[in-house]
Amino acid sequence: MRIVIAEDDALLREGLTHLLRAEGMEVTSAVDNPDDLLGAIESDRPDVAVVDIRMPPTFRDEGLRAAVEARRRWPGLAVLVLSAHVEESYATELLADGAGGVGYLLKERVGKVADFLDALHRVTAGGTAMDPEVVAQLLVRRRADDPLRGLTPREREVLGLMAEGHSNATIGSMLVVSDGAVHKHIGNIFSKLGLPTTDAGHRRVLAVLAYLKA
């Protein structure tokens, strides 16, 4: 897997590069600003770009803008955006083009290496990786008459994992239940929320996130 990293903090940039290389991945470039990121993508044509949101010159959301711009210029480019804090509206901006291959995670998720690599693979394969914190933000602020209240705790759990972008098999192994049980939960959730059943993958994530945002 060919990866470009954009992160302005030298320690984190080196650490991330080191971590990914130790896992046998090919980090083609590691840059520290949005312009160099676009240049590196142009020359390296990576499978995925791992991008920090706050970067020079103003340390606001340059990374996010660069990621959106990169996906506009190179459709199909997978992007995993990392940040010290997550904001649900940023996720919306990343997902706005409707294409898959998007990830948005808290930086510290890198520490759980296995989960981080799983998310990276998922994004590179055209899937989605939403941080649980983003999903939590969407789940917290709900109205009293919300159909979500009709979900069982287990169903809420499954809904959250779906929104994060996990496949049925992963959800099953995370909750230690069978594939059949996961399937049943998902069927219940979709009928309770009145959503049309969508096949697994990015479209399902978009449908669930769109529902949660409404």
Place this chain on the structure above:
Amino acid sequence: MTDRPRLSAWRFLAWTAVVGLQALAVSIGLLLCVAFVVTLPLLPRVLRFGRGLAAGERDRVGRFLATPIPPPPATEDPTWRDLRWLVLQTTVGGLAGSVPIGSVAGVLQNVVVAAVWPLFPGSTSTLNIPVESWGGAALAVVTAAGYGLLGVLAVPPLARWYANLSADRLGPRKKTLVARLAEVTATRAAALEAHGTELRRIERSLHDGTQNRLVAVVMQLGMVERVLSRDPSAALPMVRGAQDAATDALAELRRVVRDIYPPVLADRGLSGAVASLVAHCPIPCTLDERPLPRAPAAVEAAAYFVVAEALTNAVKHSGADQITVSLRDEDGAIVVEVTDNGRGGADEAHGTGLLGIHHRVAAFDGTTSIDSPPGGPTVMRVDIPAGP
């Protein structure tokens, strides 16, 4: 260019005389109502007429001065202020208003007398001198010029002086420097107090939360160090434990940061951050946003927290199904208005949310007002000066 303002000053002042007569009529009416005791029930009506006159004058003087004159607030006993204005208008207003009228009348009378003396010898000029010769006619013309000159010279400044005087009496009382100083001193004390509370809160959450969790990380790593030499396989759960504790510390830190200065505010500014709040709101919420003045970070943060708190309140208590957030600039102040169509009856005395908003805003020399009749709608309005 100079003609038109001068003309409008004449018209303004002449009309002032008319209003003066009306004011005189109202004053007499009021006195009569009181004098004949049986007519006392009519007093409120006459009073209302007088107040209507004051309101009309507020509008007229405001247009002449090109600055709107707000009515005095309820705390300043507006009826009493209007009555005092009535007396001023009857006396000074009537006198000032007679100047342009007198000037025009003086010119006309003297010129006419000078012109017609061969036909009607002995007509008197305004100086009470019968005009019976060409010399007398010349004197009358000179007198006419004198009246004209008096008007041209006196009317514009007089109009301006009287307009300012009545604006002063019709509008809210100007705060004396001492009153304003007392207000600023109170605000400053509140701001210092709020700042102190904020510092203590931040200190506590960093000390009790983040710091303790990092201590746990260090402790776990220390245990790992010891156990690695004895039984490496036992180290794994401790490493995981250390990782979890560090993750908790980060989550805690994020929460503290969000409470001090929300990152989205730094990234996107006030309107972007409020748009994000509005988008998050579980009740359908619209944002009506006009261009905002640039404001210090602390002011923007205060405005942001006001919107956040107001939305939380509305969601929790109002039972509304539609909220509107409006952000705009009024005379260099950021104005936040949150309107919901819920059940109303919100009261600053109850509920810590509204009180919290009030304190937060007061610390920036801002004002909070809540209009929430039973049955709704509730309108909360906050004005925060954007800067010096």
